[in-house]
Amino acid sequence: MKIKMSKYKSKSEFIKACKKDPLIKPLLDSKYIADITEKVLKKYNINPEMDGFFHYSQIFDLSSKIKKRLEKRYGKISTEIPKTPEFEFLEHITFDAPVIRRFLLITLSDKFNKEIKKIRTKYNIRKDGLGDEKQSELWMNEWRERAKKELKNMPPVFYEEFKRKMDYKFSEVENYLNFIHKEIENEGHNLFWKYGLRMGFIPLLYILWDFNNKRIISFLNNYNKTTSFKTPDMYTTTESYSSKDLGKISWGIPKDLYCIAFIRPVTKTALEKYIDDNWPRIKKEMNIFYKQVPLNKNFRRDWLIYKYHKMGKINKEISGLLKFEYKLDNFTEIQIKQTIARIKKRIANLEKVTQK
Numbered sequence: 001m002k003i004k005m006s007k008y009k010s011k012s013e014f015i016k017a018c019k020k021d022p023l024i025k026p027l028l029d030s031k032y033i034a035d036i037t038e039k040v041l042k043k044y045n046i047n048p049e050m051d052g053f054f055h056y057s058q059i060f061d062l063s064s065k066i067k068k069r070l071e072k073r074y075g076k077i078s079t080e081i082p083k084t085p086e087f088e089f090l091e092h093i094t095f096d097a098p099v100i101r102r103f104l105l106i107t108l109s110d111k112f113n114k115e116i117k118k119i120r121t122k123y124n125i126r127k128d129g130l131g132d133e134k135q136s137e138l139w140m141n142e143w144r145e146r147a148k149k150e151l152k153n154m155p156p157v158f159y160e161e162f163k164r165k166m167d168y169k170f171s172e173v174e175n176y177l178n179f180i181h182k183e184i185e186n187e188g189h190n191l192f193w194k195y196g197l198r199m200g201f202i203p204l205l206y207i208l209w210d211f212n213n214k215r216i217i218s219f220l221n222n223y224n225k226t227t228s229f230k231t232p233d234m235y236t237t238t239e240s241y242s243s244k245d246l247g248k249i250s251w252g253i254p255k256d257l258y259c260i261a262f263i264r265p266v267t268k269t270a271l272e273k274y275i276d277d278n279w280p281r282i283k284k285e286m287n288i289f290y291k292q293v294p295l296n297k298n299f300r301r302d303w304l305i306y307k308y309h310k311m312g313k314i315n316k317e318i319s320g321l322l323k324f325e326y327k328l329d330n331f332t333e334i335q336i337k338q339t340i341a342r343i344k345k346r347i348a349n350l351e352k353v354t355q356k
Contacts, residue, residue, distance in 0.1 A: 105343075143177055
């Protein structure tokens with residue numbers, strides 16, 4: 001059996017013991033502290049005892065002082081090795097597209113989440129969405145059993161209508177599941193459009209799955225692959241009420257896009273001058289058109305701050321989470337308080353522009 005040394009004749013020997021000791025090693029593994037050095041010993045007033053040696057009891061003393069300082073600044077800390085950050089999805093997407101920032105911001109709204117919860121409850125989905133394929137399969141199996149009962153007790157007139165709409169590639173039960181998915185999708189689209197979010201499949205994905213699901217991450221990233229600029233497309237008419245129009249070359253104008261239209265040919269210089277001279281008005285009109293709200297440049301950090309605030313974390317705890325879990329620079333409690341106030345106003349602005 002290996003006997004733990006109780007005395008260390010040099011600083012280097014003592015520091016080496018500190019790094020391996022179960023009291024301090026977790027602090028290093030968790031990145032709460034960067035390293036144990038002579039400078040750290042001096043900072044916490046750890047010096048040789050009267051006999052000229054460092055003692056094992058001083059390792060306990062050092063770990064206690066470090067923890068006390070950390071908890072004073074960041075609140076209660078965990079000395080376990082950090083798990084994957086709770087909102088891992090933020091590491092896998094970028095926020096270039098305004099619609100992504102708008103979507104992520106509205107997910108912090110109590111009003112929006114109340115309506116999402118209502119839909120999830122109606123369809124027996126977990127309050128935070130399905131976490132993985134196993135949970136998804138359990139959820140679908142519940143609906144399969146429910147479908148069998150519903151189909152068995154369905155009035156004949158409704159049953160005939162159901163069969164008429166069936167896709168005969170699938171069983172009645174699977175068709176019933178497809179019907180439920182469609183209902184969820186329709187309710188999701190209605191809710192998202194109400195908040196000015198026209199995002200294709202994201203309403204169904206967001207209602208069904210939790211934030212870290214790869215489907216949601218992939219879909220959001222598709223928005224960033226789309227160019228910011230559109231020009232009319234040239235096409236040949238293949239269908240028309242009048243045969244004389246068949247084969248005619250036409251131009252299609254992108255829908256739902258804020259555009260700068262030309263009524264005559266222009267030079268590059270003229271276009272650049274027009275944009276420079278009118279940029280304040282153009283920017284204002286785009287913000288109105290896309291229902292934009294002002295956002296801070298560091299959107300990821302601000303989103304995390306407000307999300308943890310809504311989860312009941314106090315400001316010093318949020319500061320610690322940003323530093324140790326997300327490796328963001330030190331952010332003071334006052335800055336966090338200011339960020340929370342700013343984001344709160346912006347969410348209120350988003351809720352104001354909600355369509356009725």
